[in-house]
Amino acid sequence: MQEIKERIKRCWPGEILWDCRLANFSTLRVGGPADALIQPGDKASMIRLIGRLHEERIPWHVIGRGSNIVVADRGVDGVVIVLGRAFSAIHELETSEGHCISVEAGCSLARLLHFCSVHSLSGLEFVTGIPGSVGGAIMMNAGAWGGEISQALLSVELLDNVGNIEKRSLHADDFCYRGWQRPHGKIVISGQFLLHHDQESAIRARCQRYARLRAAKQPKGVANAGSFFRNPPGDAAGRLIEQAGLKGLRVGDAEVSSVHANFLVNRGKANAEDLRKLMYLVQNQVENQFGVHLHPEVLFLGRWEEQQ
Ligand SMILES: Cc1cc2nc3c(=O)[nH]c(=O)nc-3n(C[C@H](O)[C@H](O)[C@H](O)COP(=O)(O)OP(=O)(O)OC[C@H]3O[C@@H](n4cnc5c(N)ncnc54)[C@H](O)[C@@H]3O)c2cc1C
Known part of the structure; x- marks a missing residue:
C-alpha cells in the first residue's frame, strides 16, 4: 500500500486525500475508501495528472457529483479524480449556428441553469x-420530462488516458436512453451546447414548474441516487416495483422508497451491500411477477464481492 502511495505522490504535487471515504462523495452516502482522491482545478493540471498516472500504471476513475454511482464497501483501487467546482467555467462561443456555450465538466447542472436563465438562454x-x-450528465445522457442532455449537445472535449485532447462532434442519434457509445477510458473535459434565446422570466417559470413536479414525486431528505433502474421499453420501473408490492421493502437501512418505488434510499446506516441485496430482491420479485428484468441505471464502482 505504501508503495502505491509513493507512486501517486510522484504524479501530483498538489493536495491528495488519502484513504478517502467515498461515501462522502456519493449522494447515496455509501462506499469505502479510494487509495487517493485528487481534485484538479483546471485542464492543464488534469492533462499532466492523467499522463503521469498512465506512466506509473496507476488505475484511476473519474466522478462528478456522485449522484449516479454505488461505491463498493471495500472501496476503489487507485486514484479517484473528482471534477468539482474548480472545474466549472462557462464561456459563450462565437458561432454561426446560434447561441453556443462551452461548459467545463465539473460545473453543476444547477450553476449551468442559473447561467442560462441570467443570460436568457433556453433549452x-x-x-x-x-x-x-x-460531465456526469453527458456520460449518462441525463434527462427528464421528455428532454435529454444530448438534444442540446453539439460536441465534447475528451481527454484520453495518455493526455491527448480530442474534440468530438455529436448528434442526437449518437445517444440512447441514459447512454451513448461512452468513450471508454476517456474523460469529458467540457461540453458545447446549442441553446436559443428566450425571456429570463419564461425560463425561470419553466424551471420552477419542473422543480414543483419533482418535489411532488420524489423522496426528500433521504440519501438516494435518483432512479435506480432504467425504465424497460414502454413501461416504468417504478410502476412495476409498486405493482409488485415492494414499496417499503428493506435490507438493513436500504429501502424501496414509499414515495417513488424506483428510488432505493439509504435511511441512514445502509452500506453498499445492503443496497445491492435490495436491488437483487427487487429484480427477482419483478421478474417473477411480470417477466421483466430491470437493469440498473446507477453505475457500480469499486471492489465488489462476487454475487452470492
Ligand atoms: C435526487 C436525484 C434525482 C435525479 N434525477 C435524475 C433525472 O431526472 N434524470 C437523470 O438522468 N438522472 C437523474 N439523477 C441521476 C444523476 O443525477 C445523473 O445521472 C447525473 O447526470 C450524474 O452526474 P454526476 O456528476 O453526479 O455523475 P457521477 O455519479 O459522479 O458519475 C456518473 C458516471 O459518469 C462518469 N463521469 C462523471 N463525470 C465524468 C467526466 N467528466 N468524464 C468521464 N466520465 C465521467 C462516472 O465515472 C460515472 O461512470 C438523479 C439523482 C438524484 C440523486
Whole structure:
C-alpha cells in the first residue's frame, strides 16, 4: 500500500486525500475508501495528472457529483479524480449556428441553469433538480420530462488516458436512453451546447414548474441516487416495483422508497451491500411477477464481492 502511495505522490504535487471515504462523495452516502482522491482545478493540471498516472500504471476513475454511482464497501483501487467546482467555467462561443456555450465538466447542472436563465438562454430547463455535474450528465445522457442532455449537445472535449485532447462532434442519434457509445477510458473535459434565446422570466417559470413536479414525486431528505433502474421499453420501473408490492421493502437501512418505488434510499446506516441485496430482491420479485428484468441505471464502482 505504501508503495502505491509513493507512486501517486510522484504524479501530483498538489493536495491528495488519502484513504478517502467515498461515501462522502456519493449522494447515496455509501462506499469505502479510494487509495487517493485528487481534485484538479483546471485542464492543464488534469492533462499532466492523467499522463503521469498512465506512466506509473496507476488505475484511476473519474466522478462528478456522485449522484449516479454505488461505491463498493471495500472501496476503489487507485486514484479517484473528482471534477468539482474548480472545474466549472462557462464561456459563450462565437458561432454561426446560434447561441453556443462551452461548459467545463465539473460545473453543476444547477450553476449551468442559473447561467442560462441570467443570460436568457433556453433549452436545458428540464435538468432542474438533477444534482449532477455536466460531465456526469453527458456520460449518462441525463434527462427528464421528455428532454435529454444530448438534444442540446453539439460536441465534447475528451481527454484520453495518455493526455491527448480530442474534440468530438455529436448528434442526437449518437445517444440512447441514459447512454451513448461512452468513450471508454476517456474523460469529458467540457461540453458545447446549442441553446436559443428566450425571456429570463419564461425560463425561470419553466424551471420552477419542473422543480414543483419533482418535489411532488420524489423522496426528500433521504440519501438516494435518483432512479435506480432504467425504465424497460414502454413501461416504468417504478410502476412495476409498486405493482409488485415492494414499496417499503428493506435490507438493513436500504429501502424501496414509499414515495417513488424506483428510488432505493439509504435511511441512514445502509452500506453498499445492503443496497445491492435490495436491488437483487427487487429484480427477482419483478421478474417473477411480470417477466421483466430491470437493469440498473446507477453505475457500480469499486471492489465488489462476487454475487452470492
Ligand atoms: C435526487 C436525484 C434525482 C435525479 N434525477 C435524475 C433525472 O431526472 N434524470 C437523470 O438522468 N438522472 C437523474 N439523477 C441521476 C444523476 O443525477 C445523473 O445521472 C447525473 O447526470 C450524474 O452526474 P454526476 O456528476 O453526479 O455523475 P457521477 O455519479 O459522479 O458519475 C456518473 C458516471 O459518469 C462518469 N463521469 C462523471 N463525470 C465524468 C467526466 N467528466 N468524464 C468521464 N466520465 C465521467 C462516472 O465515472 C460515472 O461512470 C438523479 C439523482 C438524484 C440523486
